[in-house]
Amino acid sequence: MPVAKPESSDARVIAHIDMDCFYVQVEQRKQPNLRGQPTAVVQYNSWKGGGLIAVGYEARKFGVKRSMRGDEAKKICPEIQLVQVPVARGKADLSVYRNAGSEVISILSRKGRCERASIDEVYLDLTEAAETMLAEHPNGILELTDEEALKSHVLGLHLDGLNARDCVREWFLMNDGDHRDKLLACGALIVAELRLEVLKETEFTCSAGIAHNKMLAKLTSGMHKPAQQTVVPFSSVKKFLEPLHIKKMKQLGGKLGTSLETELGVSTVGDLLQFSEENLQERYGRNTGTWLWNIARGICGEEVEGRLLPKSHGSGKTFPGPQALKTLSSVQKWLNELCEELSERLQSDLEQNKRIAHTLTLHASAYKLNDSESLKKFPSKSCPLRYGTTKIQEDSLSLFHTGLREYIGIYNVKAKGSNQHEWAITGLSVSASKIVAIPSGTNSIMKYFHNEDQNCTSRKESDYVFTNDAASLSSSGHGSLVQLHLAGSELEPGEVEAKTQQDMPGLYPKENGTEVSKDSVFGTKFTDNQPLSFFQMKEQKESLKEEILLPPSLAGVQSWVGSKPTQSKMEFVEEGSGLSVKSGKQKRKFDTEKRTTPSILRFFHSNDEASSSSDIGATTDGCKGNLGEDVLRRSNSWNYKSDEIDPVVLNELPPEIQAEVRASLLQPQTQAKTVKRGSSIVHYFLPTKNS
């Protein structure tokens, strides 16, 4: 749920940009003859004309609404042009809209920190740009105000008698005005400029809200559509919010908003003001309580995250009612389609953005026939993600089996075996998450992630095994380190070292290495045959929480040990299809814990003996087989908390590495506190230019 964040004392300038009926615009650009005509985009069309997912403004005049069926829309608006969403692999494919969104983002990210909020929405932090502009034009910005900015809507402006336009001009000029409002005026100018650039370069129009925080910007970006912008001066916040229905507020459109209405009798934001923070905390918990208290007053400290790329990719499809999947083979067929799309998107993310996803998750929805517990939810399952279409397909199917067994229950499995008519699948989706950027300058790693077609015919260098094992490997026992194993590769360790060094100049410390302090080590020891380089984390004084500090992709290229382990306390164990590492200490721990295994992170592995033999069981029924068990094992196999990188350690790294580590951090919300405003983390997420 919502989380409260204090708002900094300094005034910020935040914009929320919202593309106007985006999918429709994309289609109209593709087919210019549709411009000016009532248009909507529909998804599938065999059943009642398909579902509308975007409606153009001309069509809205007729009362056409999103989530109407195509047939309904035709009734209301016979002239309506219904454009279908592209279909690929038997399902809707939104990639053209995703790519169009990327075009926009790459333009908007020019002027400040930029956060991709959704496929057609963006937040911008324009504080620095606005401050700079104001500093350069202390006597007013009239000469800068262009036509577009003067069309802004300024909330709370009294338009008594005067021409609205003159009022706005006056507001932009205010010499006596509040400093904060002057900043907003600059922000409005910048946004107007950006919107024009977007229009010029993409042919898309958008609307915008400009305010001191995300909440207010978001709230107002949609107030005047299409192709207009709205400013929220500090002084008008209170009056603006008071009469607003609470369900209009982001996060309050659902159950929480309903609860406020029914339990507290609150219908407008103003009504919320009567409740003390303590009261709200008692009812909704500390975080949510404070958050509610704050937003009622227009306070919202949420930062604009510098993120231009999505944090996950997914591909899914529903199979409503009669189309529900009732056989394993139909499930497999559809999973294969979904995985194919996902794999394609992962591959292009890798090529365009140099990012690697680490987790594969399967979601399904199902109902049971003739069963009292037919409401039970199908469990989601996940495992480490291996690149390659068929690997993703295999793993997804295993995850499905694991989920299915849990769903129908172990007893039924035993009794009924492969009875195919106890369940029906109404929805399937596969997604890839924990996406981490590969540090720049490590292009060599790219070739280890190619498509499986290439994979089969090329060398077997894909035998790297990233081992990422908290607390088990460091000599101290408390620290952690991350290692890259070279298992059975045709490349010799020396070759790899040379390669890596060549690709990452400056990555390795100088000959004699750095001084190693007692508590905190960025140690690297080279011996002739045993290059041993690793980060060892500082021992936590207060807690023994395990922590792994680097995303595996980073860690993997920055440190590795030869194929022979040197640490005396370790033993390498062949287990299933991968290498495991155990320390004596950890062994005990694992033995007492249910189905825990030493950690192994394998991004991929070769189409090798070990993997194919035990990895994925037969796709037949598998009520008894250990289908999915390997997957389950892998799913426990790694963890790290990148936000727990010891700053002492981090600061000892070469500057460029530091930057990369920071850029790769997961959990940006904790990071946001320490990131200086305007420090350009976005730099590491270069926009992808889609042609």
Next chain:
DNA sequence: ACGGCTGATACT
């Protein structure tokens, strides 16, 4: 027996 598909976030 239809609002589909895709994403983010927070809790546990």
Next chain:
DNA sequence: TAGTATCAG
């Protein structure tokens, strides 16, 4: 953690 729930558009 992984898995669930909620929310949004």
